[in-house]
Amino acid sequence: MWNRLFACFLLCLIVGSCTRKVAIKSLQSATDVFAIASHGTLEKRDKMYCDDALAYAPYESEKAWTDHRKIRVNFHVMNDTIGDKNFPDTEETYIYFRKLVENANERLGNNKKMNLPIGNNTPNLKPRYSYVLTPNSQAKNDRGVYFHYDNDLYYFINKGKNRNNYSKDVIRKYGVHVDSILNIFVLPHHPDSIASDTYGAFGTGIALGTSVKVAGLYDGKLNFWDYATLLNHEIGHVFGLNHSWTKTDGCNDTPAHPNCWSGNGRAPCDGEVVSNNVMDYNANQMAITPCQLGRVHRKIAKESSKKRGLVIPNWCDPVTDQSIVINSNVEWAGAKDLRKDIVILNGASLTISCRLSLARGRKIVIKKGGQLILNGGRIHNACGDQWGGIMVEKDKENPAIIKNGEVLLEDMPQA
Template identity: 40%
Template sequence: PIAILIFLSLAFNLSAQKYEERFATSADIFEDTSSKKISSNSCSKIASYIPDTLTSELTPMRTVRINVHVIQDGKGKNNFNEEEGRKFIGHLIQNTNDRLNSNVKMNLPKDNMTAVIPIPYRYVLTGDPNNSADNGIYFHQDDTLFAMNKKSKKKDNVYDRRQYDTYGVQKQKVINIFLIEHYPDSVASSTYKPSNDGVGMGPWVKLVGSYHLWKHPHITAKGDTIRFGPWNLGGLMNHELGHCFGLNHTWNADDGCDDTPKSPGCWNFGPPPCEIPSNNVMDYNASQIALTPCQIGKVCMNFFRDKGARDYLVRDWCTYTKERSIIISDGQQTEWNGSVDVFGDLIIENNATLTIRCMVSMPPGSKIILSPKATLIIDGGTITSRCEDGEWDGIVNRFTRRNHPTIVLKGKSKVEKAVHPL
């Protein structure tokens, strides 16, 4: 028995060989020039960004920074006052996030098998970080910009950007949302319907008519009272912000998603063909609560694009968090065909291979750690730090006397902004 224990102890010590480690240099790189890289354009394919529950670390929860402006007329009327407005806006943001937290099955097409997957983004009110009293809600008085005429062919229609040009703050960092109204004389006309309208234009969103509808509940022919509240506006707000994230109306043939249904144009349940109306966020309907996997993938893809949706995200990819390290486990053969934000270290274990084809962002202070039998293939991709004045540490090679990790560069691959460059 003692001899057996000694033998097992020796065997364990041999199997758990100690390794040395150092930062990789250009001498450790194998540049594969023999095979031409066939570009699959996977970096710009929506399918590369559709969340997979088995690799949730590749689709982190994103936080979109927003603020809200209430524009009253010159006397402080014809829109929410400060007490009403702050309460309404607080409930509005809560409701929009609740909708995102509760993705549901698509109504159309009937009996569809479209998957229901979590929506990986939420909104946060964001004031000026240099002003502790700024909570991201603003009130303005302006006789010119408090309202619009949806029938106007002049500049005072829904597409008018003067509200953003005049009152927008933290531009290119926070999406500015404006609550305005219809002109009172238009509302007084029997031929003008003061509906809830909106537009999403990337850096700004405009939501029109909410105060009037909230202030004047609708009485149906049966005498029922229908009240307009934050939950009603939440669907429109998610719709317009969806445009800011690159989503198109679902009834357009070119919306880029095969899993979005063509809508018969039904706002709610009714006679055929409206016995089942759409409930997609990017359609016009009373629910606006469902997003398809393709739509979610398209948003996730656009969250990697600079000078676009990425500009409005909380920049948590620049904060190193060891607990959020990504591990490519022993024996795994993994391909990253889309861009990835790493929030900790990237660890590739023995007998595992990771192929990178797009952009991988590493936070300052992070490392890519290769075990002695690990393989890292950069196939036309770029490993960098997408942080201003930020550098990540570099690639760490762990090696034994017999085994060294393999690093292969193909095509126009890059490893940049590392403290210890290749």
């Protein structure tokens, strides 16, 4: 009796909504959970189900459980020892790169509707990722923009016998925490290339692992905002996006097309509409589709991905003053890393079929009449901590937890 009252008192403290009459069961281990779970006979979800890019798209209706992610970035300005081939080491240059990041975030956040296919109704969802200029140290002069003078590695050549665009040498030599910060190397085109009539010394780039090389910013002598979508394009590559004019980019909402920069009146670019997708080469690059956004978030959610390390792991910091409230029948496809308690209300159900990480101490609370369906899937803490277990309001009529197939419950308070 006293145990029961004490448990109720605890839950009152935690969820603030029980009365003395409602008994609460606190499940602190996988054994506790499986002991009260009813056996289910649902269709088992396969790996493809948890890997579907659209399961990670930031739909407005899923906002409560689609957190914003911040990708750390820094810049390396490469120059020769004369020092006149690229941006100088000045306050203005720092401001240029800071504004470039701000503008890239703004353009990403201002996602436009797709031009193609004509007549499409592809939604332009609000992206839930952005970039943060990140220093490597607390040093006063470290603001995440670095200057290097190196006659062998300072330049970028993307065609011809000396082409070095695919070379990682400059990243190996000057990269700063390439496992946790997306290093962006800003290189000038080689002076010999610029002198050639056949070499286009325009803004270009390449993604190499967790880093990016971009060229043509200084030589092009344009404003910072002219390169913001180049940054979005290259960072898109880092997070798993392919060129979208092809049929094989892994997205059904990005139709194949001739990849015209703009309409020029000549076939095949004589149509009324050219693409505005960020992963094509076009003058606009302001649209990113649900599938593309889903692919980025899927990459971030993939535990084994090196790209996940570039993201500030805010999923490790619990949010204690808010909950995710489930008030209908919801199934979570795709892996999730969440920071808040999850409360399943009376008449609602939450089906977990994939990976779910809950931040330190966060719980799943099943109100009387609510249901948690563990359909395969795995609940754990992705940060080396423990999540808080499951609190169940006693309900004689309905099983609060249904277990279907093999379920993994890890990192609970009691092993």
